[in-house]
Amino acid sequence: MMSFWSNPGSGKIQKLMSYGDMIDTMPLNSGGKEPSSEHEKNISMKSNKDDFEFDTWTNIDFTDDEVDRISRKNDRKFATFKKRIKDTDQFKVEANVFDDSTYAALYKLVQEGHITALGGPISSGKEAIVFEAYGENNREIAIKIYRINTSSFRQMKDYLIGDPRFSGIGSDKRDIVLAWTRKEFANLKRAKEGGVRVPEPIAVKLNVLVMELIGVEGNVAPKLQNIELKNPDIAYEIVRDFMKKIHLSGLVHGDLSEYNILVHDGEICIIDIGQAVTHRHPKASTYLHRDCENISKFFSRKGVETSEELLYDYITQESS
Numbered sequence: 001m002m003s004f005w006s007n008p009g010s011g012k013i014q015k016l017m018s019y020g021d022m023i024d025t026m027p028l029n030s031g032g033k034e035p036s037s038e039h040e041k042n043i044s045m046k047s048n049k050d051d052f053e054f055d056t057w058t059n060i061d062f063t064d065d066e067v068d069r070i071s072r073k074n075d076r077k078f079a080t081f082k083k084r085i086k087d088t089d090q091f092k093v094e095a096n097v098f099d100d101s102t103y104a105a106l107y108k109l110v111q112e113g114h115i116t117a118l119g120g121p122i123s124s125g126k127e128a129i130v131f132e133a134y135g136e137n138n139r140e141i142a143i144k145i146y147r148i149n150t151s152s153f154r155q156m157k158d159y160l161i162g163d164p165r166f167s168g169i170g171s172d173k174r175d176i177v178l179a180w181t182r183k184e185f186a187n188l189k190r191a192k193e194g195g196v197r198v199p200e201p202i203a204v205k206l207n208v209l210v211m212e213l214i215g216v217e218g219n220v221a222p223k224l225q226n227i228e229l230k231n232p233d234i235a236y237e238i239v240r241d242f243m244k245k246i247h248l249s250g251l252v253h254g255d256l257s258e259y260n261i262l263v264h265d266g267e268i269c270i271i272d273i274g275q276a277v278t279h280r281h282p283k284a285s286t287y288l289h290r291d292c293e294n295i296s297k298f299f300s301r302k303g304v305e306t307s308e309e310l311l312y313d314y315i316t317q318e319s320s
Helices: 038-043 049-054 066-073 076-086 100-111 153-160 173-193 232-248 284-301 308-316
Strands: 117-124 128-134 140-146 201-205 208-212 261-264 267-270
Touching: 076 100, 100 201, 100 208, 140 173, 153 173, 173 201, 173 208, 232 267, 232 284, 232 308, 284 308
Parallel strands: none
Antiparallel strands: 117 128, 128 140, 140 208, 201 208, 261 267
């Protein structure tokens, strides 16, 4: 077991509770593992390339399993875990993101070994907040927690309406956020399998997504907008190729710009892929044109000869 820091409010990563302390307290049935119940099989998202034409969910139900609720109610260690986070200064500023279901999701992810220590926030927005953390084998990871009560559901719906993977999803805010979180996990997995450099998805539970940290503890990778590019032509070619690979993977990013591309150790990484839609979405072409406009404008300002039309044609042309 790794060593941990335990100075509340220091901003350093805190030990939550050891895996051994909790392994016998709750059923293990989620977080990137093979679904163990019919309920989880129903909400598992298809991500194999052979399934692109049948990209749907059926009988989606993101409510807690009754057994889990009973287990938490009678689980003293869960109460201790919850109090430990509540009483840590570095988490109090973002207390509104931690409701009971979020504590439960974190608890199960810790129990399963995906999270071993939790640090302070490294990014905060209207929809989600990202914390740095440690995972299995001392791996530095990022934990993205979607805000159930304050997320921008109007913007989310623009990407959900018409996406066959969300057929049957109603207007309940909680259901939408939980579906969106699982969607980002699946999008990351599909993009990574397609050869795109994205944060590796590790696990997902309710509104909590665990993934690779791009950068190192205390020094998160900068965004492309903040980098002085020594060779913008090469950077453009890399981004252009990633956009094409995303497209070949059956997706359109939908919100790509210099603000959600990171650079770490000379490597470009695409982030914030939760809103990505499949080609079957009625606005897929519109979103792709917008992505091309954003990227071409950014690199044109850097002296690269490109345009929205040239980039769009490159991405959509069939590979020889």
